Amino acid sequence: MDTELVGQRVVLRTDRRPDDATLVDDFTPELVDVGAHHLCPGCGEPIAIRSAVECIAELGAVERTISxxxxxxxxxxxxxxxxEVLQALHGRAPSLATGVKRMRPxxxxxxxxxxxxMVNEGLQEVLHAAARGENITCVLLNNGVFGETGGHITSTTVLGQRTKNTLDGRDAERDGYPILIGDLIASMGGTAxxxxxxxxxxxxxxxxxxxxxxxxxTQERGEGFSFVEILTMCPTGWFIETQESPDYLADVIAGTHQIGVLKGGDVPKGDR
Ligand SMILES: Cc1ncc(C[n+]2csc(CCOP(=O)(O)OP(=O)(O)O)c2C)c(N)n1
Ligand code: SF4
Ligand SMILES: [Mg+2]
Structure with missing residues (x-):
């Protein structure tokens, strides 16, 4: 692959790119290494995590952030x-984070x-952290499936959603109803x-x-437990085409897990 400078731009010459294709300047976000990762094309999780670390950078809190x-x-x-990243046992991140915050306020x-x-393996952990009003922020990446282990039903899978073991869609009589975890957390006294x-x-x-x-x-002001659930695409676990997954999220997942502010202020009008 050859490169050449055309004006201010570096132009890549490859067999597969059209001749006038250009590599735009370095948009690498601070704190995110754009080297190879192993998530599927179209996965929503990297976008969600990148959003979080960009917020942390804007806060100027990088050096004192522990995730x-x-x-x-x-x-x-x-x-x-x-x-900084600590690895918790399955479902136990809120308890580990509690210990970290109490030692490093x-x-x-x-x-x-x-x-x-969060909602299957460790539901009690996040509920108790919220009930205690722990001054931490819990972020949930909700795709409605156990993605890594093959796309199985979870407690947030919405009615009608296809998963590996609900190929004809989640059925309330057979599989029960989804847990609306964001609404549940919002209802708790310790949640700010x-x-x-x-x-x-x-x-x-x-x-x-x-x-x-x-x-x-909210955390910086010491007001108590804060929670952001983020609906993320999982085309692999949903068994759909990658390009269909944003609309599937809007039509199927967000129809039940409705987007908006559930408790607390600080967000401009237009968000509920
Ligand atoms: C105690 C324990 N049980 C089960 C597993 C297997 N396991 C690893 S990842 C995973 C699925 C996690 O699903 P989710 O939290 O929804 O994340 P996603 O992969 O969808 O991003 C499971 C069940 C494990 N590692 N440890
Ligand atoms: S299986 Fe789903 S959640 Fe996992 S990397 Fe692939 S798209 Fe993302
Ligand atoms: Mg999942």
């Missing part, structure tokens, strides 16, 4: 991040968990801020970033 990751596809993406402490990790965003289009990414910023601000 605690659960176990799921997103865990591998922690290798692409230049922030000046740190900005967040957890990153999937729906299988709760919101549900999504990364299926640019508008929702921007909105989700405002939610993350509001959650971190």
């Amino acid at each position: 605690v990751f659960g176990i799921g596809c997103y865990t591998a993406f922690s290798n692409n991040l230049d922030i 000046d740190a900005l402490v967040l957890t990153v968990q999937g729906d299988g990790d 801020y709760a919101a549900r965003g999504a990364v299926n289009d640019a508008g929702n990414v921007a909105r989700t970033r405002r939610m993350l910023a509001a959650a971190f601000a």
Whole structure:
């Protein structure tokens, strides 16, 4: 592959690119290494995590941020991040984060968990952290499936959603109803801020970033537990074409897990 300078731009000459294709200048976001990662094309999780670390950078809190990751596809993406990452046992991130925050009250402490990790494997952990009003921020990447282990049903899978073991869609009589975890957390006394965003289009990414910023601000003011659920695409686990997954998120997942602020202020009008 050859490169040459054309004006201010570096032009790549390859067999596969048209001659006038250009490599734009370095848009590498601070804190995110764009080296190879192992998530699927079209996965929403890297977008959600990138949004969180960009908020942390804007806060100027990079050096004192300690994140605690659960176990799921997103865990591998922690290798692409230049922030402190602790690895929790499956479902236990809120308890580990509690210990970190109590020992290091000046740190900005967040957890990153999937729906299988948080709502199946470790539901009591996040509920008790919220009930105690722990001054931490828990981020949920909700794709409605155990993605890493093959796309099985989780407690957030919506009615009618196809998963590996509900190929004809989740059925309430057979499989029960989904847990609306964001609404449940919002109903708890120790929760100062709760919101549900999504990364299926640019508008929702921007909105989700405002939610993350509001959650971190809540923690910085010492107001108690903050929670941001982010709906993420999982075309592999949903068994659909990659390009269909943003609309599938909007039509199927967000129809039940409705996007908006669920508790607390700090978000501009237009978000509920
Ligand atoms: C105690 C324990 N049980 C089960 C597993 C297997 N396991 C690893 S990742 C995973 C799925 C996680 O799903 P989710 O949290 O929704 O994250 P996603 O992969 O969808 O991002 C499971 C069940 C494990 N590692 N440890
Ligand atoms: S299986 Fe789903 S959650 Fe996991 S990397 Fe692929 S698209 Fe993302
Ligand atoms: Mg999941």
